[in-house]
Amino acid sequence: MSTAALPDAFLRALSDGFPADFLTREPGELAEYGRDWTKVHTPAPTAVAFPRTTDEVARLMALCHAHRVAVVPSGGRTGLAAGAVAARGELVLSLQRMNHMGPVDVLGGTVRVQAGAVTEAVHQHCAPYGLTWPVDFASKGSSHVGGNIATNAGGVKVIRYGLTRQWVLGLQVVTARGEVLELNGALEKNNTGMDLRQLFIGSEGTLGVITEATLKLTRLPGKQEVFLFAVPDVAAVLKLFRDARQAPLSISAYEFFTDKCLARVQRHRKLRSPFEAPSGCYVLLEAEAADAAAVEGWLGSLFERGLVTDGTQAQGVSQATELWALRESISESLSATGMPHKNDIALPIAALEAFCGELDAFFQARYPDWEICLFGHIGDGNLHVNVMKPEGMDKAEFLAHTKPADHDIFALVRKHGGSISAEHGIGLLKKDYLSYTRTPAELELLRAIKRTMDPENLLNPGKILDP
Amino acid sequence: MSTAALPDAFLRALSDGFPADFLTREPGELAEYGRDWTKVHTPAPTAVAFPRTTDEVARLMALCHAHRVAVVPSGGRTGLAAGAVAARGELVLSLQRMNHMGPVDVLGGTVRVQAGAVTEAVHQHCAPYGLTWPVDFASKGSSHVGGNIATNAGGVKVIRYGLTRQWVLGLQVVTARGEVLELNGALEKNNTGMDLRQLFIGSEGTLGVITEATLKLTRLPGKQEVFLFAVPDVAAVLKLFRDARQAPLSISAYEFFTDKCLARVQRHRKLRSPFEAPSGCYVLLEAEAADAAAVEGWLGSLFERGLVTDGTQAQGVSQATELWALRESISESLSATGMPHKNDIALPIAALEAFCGELDAFFQARYPDWEICLFGHIGDGNLHVNVMKPEGMDKAEFLAHTKPADHDIFALVRKHGGSISAEHGIGLLKKDYLSYTRTPAELELLRAIKRTMDPENLLNPGKILDP
Numbered sequence: 001m002s003t004a005a006l007p008d009a010f011l012r013a014l015s016d017g018f019p020a021d022f023l024t025r026e027p028g029e030l031a032e033y034g035r036d037w038t039k040v041h042t043p044a045p046t047a048v049a050f051p052r053t054t055d056e057v058a059r060l061m062a063l064c065h066a067h068r069v070a071v072v073p074s075g076g077r078t079g080l081a082a083g084a085v086a087a088r089g090e091l092v093l094s095l096q097r098m099n100h101m102g103p104v105d106v107l108g109g110t111v112r113v114q115a116g117a118v119t120e121a122v123h124q125h126c127a128p129y130g131l132t133w134p135v136d137f138a139s140k141g142s143s144h145v146g147g148n149i150a151t152n153a154g155g156v157k158v159i160r161y162g163l164t165r166q167w168v169l170g171l172q173v174v175t176a177r178g179e180v181l182e183l184n185g186a187l188e189k190n191n192t193g194m195d196l197r198q199l200f201i202g203s204e205g206t207l208g209v210i211t212e213a214t215l216k217l218t219r220l221p222g223k224q225e226v227f228l229f230a231v232p233d234v235a236a237v238l239k240l241f242r243d244a245r246q247a248p249l250s251i252s253a254y255e256f257f258t259d260k261c262l263a264r265v266q267r268h269r270k271l272r273s274p275f276e277a278p279s280g281c282y283v284l285l286e287a288e289a290a291d292a293a294a295v296e297g298w299l300g301s302l303f304e305r306g307l308v309t310d311g312t313q314a315q316g317v318s319q320a321t322e323l324w325a326l327r328e329s330i331s332e333s334l335s336a337t338g339m340p341h342k343n344d345i346a347l348p349i350a351a352l353e354a355f356c357g358e359l360d361a362f363f364q365a366r367y368p369d370w371e372i373c374l375f376g377h378i379g380d381g382n383l384h385v386n387v388m389k390p391e392g393m394d395k396a397e398f399l400a401h402t403k404p405a406d407h408d409i410f411a412l413v414r415k416h417g418g419s420i421s422a423e424h425g426i427g428l429l430k431k432d433y434l435s436y437t438r439t440p441a442e443l444e445l446l447r448a449i450k451r452t453m454d455p456e457n458l459l460n461p462g463k464i465l466d467p
Numbered sequence: 468m469s470t471a472a473l474p475d476a477f478l479r480a481l482s483d484g485f486p487a488d489f490l491t492r493e494p495g496e497l498a499e500y501g502r503d504w505t506k507v508h509t510p511a512p513t514a515v516a517f518p519r520t521t522d523e524v525a526r527l528m529a530l531c532h533a534h535r536v537a538v539v540p541s542g543g544r545t546g547l548a549a550g551a552v553a554a555r556g557e558l559v560l561s562l563q564r565m566n567h568m569g570p571v572d573v574l575g576g577t578v579r580v581q582a583g584a585v586t587e588a589v590h591q592h593c594a595p596y597g598l599t600w601p602v603d604f605a606s607k608g609s610s611h612v613g614g615n616i617a618t619n620a621g622g623v624k625v626i627r628y629g630l631t632r633q634w635v636l637g638l639q640v641v642t643a644r645g646e647v648l649e650l651n652g653a654l655e656k657n658n659t660g661m662d663l664r665q666l667f668i669g670s671e672g673t674l675g676v677i678t679e680a681t682l683k684l685t686r687l688p689g690k691q692e693v694f695l696f697a698v699p700d701v702a703a704v705l706k707l708f709r710d711a712r713q714a715p716l717s718i719s720a721y722e723f724f725t726d727k728c729l730a731r732v733q734r735h736r737k738l739r740s741p742f743e744a745p746s747g748c749y750v751l752l753e754a755e756a757a758d759a760a761a762v763e764g765w766l767g768s769l770f771e772r773g774l775v776t777d778g779t780q781a782q783g784v785s786q787a788t789e790l791w792a793l794r795e796s797i798s799e800s801l802s803a804t805g806m807p808h809k810n811d812i813a814l815p816i817a818a819l820e821a822f823c824g825e826l827d828a829f830f831q832a833r834y835p836d837w838e839i840c841l842f843g844h845i846g847d848g849n850l851h852v853n854v855m856k857p858e859g860m861d862k863a864e865f866l867a868h869t870k871p872a873d874h875d876i877f878a879l880v881r882k883h884g885g886s887i888s889a890e891h892g893i894g895l896l897k898k899d900y901l902s903y904t905r906t907p908a909e910l911e912l913l914r915a916i917k918r919t920m921d922p923e924n925l926l927n928p929g930k931i932l933d934p
Binding site: 105106107108109110130151152154158162163165166175179180181182183185186187188189190191192193194195196198199201202203204207219238241242245246290291346347348349350377380381382417418419420421422423424425426430434437438439441442445446448449451452453464465 | 572573574575576577597618619621625629630632633642646647648649650652653654655656657658659660661662663665666668669670671674686705708709712713757758813814815816817818844847848849884885886887888889890891892893897901904905906908909912913915916919920931932
């Protein structure tokens with residue numbers, strides 16, 4: 001579909017019924033609003049619309065429905081699965097002008113915002129009241145609330161707060177036909193038949209356009225203690241996890257990374273490890289600790305019981321930031337020191353040790369020259385598996401290998417009851433692999449519901465699965 | 468539909484393919500398994516089936532589908548909305564023999580159970596490992612996990628742990644056609660398209676039969692402090708709530724009741740109030756308090772700041788039990804001392820004060836002789852509104868009044884953005900009122916999804932809504 005393909009009657013209706021700055025077809029903006037953080041598919045939208053109100057979204061969708069114009073709902077475009085890429089001549093519906101935030105309801109612990117509100121702006125809006133929306137990750141400075149909800153975003157605090165799904169009370173959604181649904185209001189409890197909110201959360205814009213949300217807030221956390229531990233291997237990471245969950249702590253983050261990740265962070269960022277001797281794996285633990293003496297006792301016992309080979313507790317904010325930097329610089333350092341091929345997988349926690357062993361054996365046997373950099377939110381069963389292109393290998397040759405390697409990795413994921421996408425979603429990037437995680441019966445049901453809600457396949461067509 | 472209406476071919480297939488004790492048509496058992504805790508509809512099932520395995524459920528559903536036999540999935544039958552009542556000659560599918568509980572996965576914090584496992588049995592199964600499934604309410608001694616999930620059960624700990632929905636990792640569901648869906652396994656994170664689990668949670672058996680679940684567990688809570696406070700009115704209850712949420716406490720329960728409730732508890736159970744002077748409202752607060760000195764300071768400040776008129780903190784378990792008895796005896800005491808007409812509604816917390824004022828004004832104006840007993844999980848916005856039949860009034864006359872009164876109450880609920888069923892569900896009992904909470908567009912979508920998943924309307928037909 002090219003620009004010319006937008007029906008004249010549709011364009012006339014837009015220019016008659018909407019503000020002059022509602023639509024753009026300027027090439028630079030098409031390229032900008034047609035992409036997300038992935039670089040696999042070429043953005044090729046036909047136009048970009050910038051509504052300011054839900055009424056404008058509803059009228060636009062009704063027109064798109066009448067004229068069979070496909071739509072890509074678009075937020076902060078920080079996605080990692082090409083869920084917001086307009087690669088097929090769609091109209092991009094950008095929510096960025098819809099960034100109003102209502103007053104914070106301190107008694108109810110809620111705030112109503114438009115979908116285009118930036119995640120971090122919501123945090124700043126609520127903080128003066130001692131409240132926060134605990135959806136938190138690296139891209140929070142540009143990601144939108146609507147996108148967070150549409151992708152059921154994860155992040156580093158899931159172990160304490162759960163996924164975005166848990167922090168959405170009410171949703172306003174515009175359907176494929178341009179109807180406005182107001183779902184659940186500001187209610188914590190509402191058992192009146194199927195919870196339609198849940199359909200839209202995590203459906204990547206394929207079932208409706210999220211226009212507003214009532215967010216559930218929680219108290220800002222108390223003082224956090226940050227620890228870094230050195231342990232020999234993944235088995236020890238999990239043994240320590242089991243112990244930490246019974247410790248006198250309220251865990252906010254339990255992140256791990258291997259020595260290979262640390263080496264690249266040190267190379268790229270010139271950061272120093274707090275430990276003299278290298279170790280196979282590292283664990284970053286962040287927790288609230290009400291009883292300092294009890295925590296000290298627990299820490300001492302970790303060494304006595306051989307659960308860690310080394311460990312340090314941050315003294316003050318700047319040391320805590322330094323320890324976090326070791327973990328948070330990994331992604332950037334991998335890209336700066338080489339070419340990573342990324343996967344974001346989840347396993348049942350109980351299966352992690354066996355999975356990591358088999359993954360290691362698989363790479364040893366099939367791709368012994370590849371360096372594997374493992375890190376992630378291991379407390380949620382979420383691993384980021386980064387395969388580094390060998391130094392001397394041609395890029396095309398490497399990519400020719402990663403596709404079959406992905407199939408093998410995902411077969412292993414399936415064998416252990418895992419997921420091929422823990423938090424990034426499916427979008428265009430992973431849809432060819434969906435059957436490793438979803439059974440044929442599930443895929444059939446997903447398609448049936450999509451057909452029920454969007455029979456003309458106008459909402460983010462081709463994302464997640466084809467009709 | 469009478470017993471005779473079950474097709475011969477269907478009965479032959481059952482007796483050929485299933486154990487001899489699979490089906491009963493004994494009148495006593497029909498009456499027993501056809502009912503729940505409501506008494507409005509007469510139970511009239513045609514037969515009761517007792518599968519032991521998912522395979523039996525799947526084969527039974529396939530046969531029911533082939534022969535167009537309607538099915539009522541049935542758990543512990545403790546529901547309060549007639550969601551499990553078989554009033555139309557359905558076949559009851561009892562899950563009670565499917566009560567196996569797998570080993571507790573201590574590392575992952577999960578347990579896999581069959582749907583017929585009793586809620587309290589799950590608690591007992593997990594407690595030795597320091598873990599619990601935090602779904603907790605009065606009927607836990609007989610309710611089933613499958614029913615808890617199918618109704619998204621609430622209870623007294625929702626303010627801390629959320630609804631049942633948050634504590635289900637994996638679901639195994641048998642569809643109307645007898646297909647087995649395995650949804651989400653034991654995964655915390657799995658962003659691979661629409662989360663089909665969520666469709667079944669809270670859908671009261673109208674979309675599928677839940678046969679197994681992987682439950683998410685949490686640490687057993689630490690020592691709980693129990694407080695009872697006297698305050699003049701609902702406004703003060705909410706003011707105290709706002710304060711308590713900022714206090715050095717981790718709240719597990721914030722329950723309220725009025726003086727009228729307490730008076731009936733005292734009459735029926737001969738319990739004593741810990742306070743000398745009566746008060747308009749009472750608040751029961753249960754919380755974990757890590758810092759005893761900080762809590763003491765907060766308590767003192769409540770009196771200084773005029774937030775409570777009286778208050779007591781339980782010293783030890785037996786006093787805590789006594790304070791809880793005042794709250795937990797209310798339902799029983801209302802029934803023992805009169806005839807209550809019950810509603811279970813939810814409001815946005817911010818709307819509670821205005822709503823309660825208007826509710827009071829409504830009853831004063833229209834039914835000045837009626838005694839209204841209000842209590843509930845006010846920290847979740849959940850009120851149990853009990854209207855007591857006036858002493859001298861005939862039962863039939865009272866019931867003739869409650870129906871129009873319900874319409875007026877629900878209109879008020881709607882006006883304030885509330886729900887006509889906070890935690891009890893809709894079933895048969897509330898379906899005539901569903902449009903007070905759900906818009907026409909929502910009802911249409913609910914029906915469309917039901918038709919997609921159960922086109923012959925065989926799964927719990929007539930519950931929640933008609934096709």
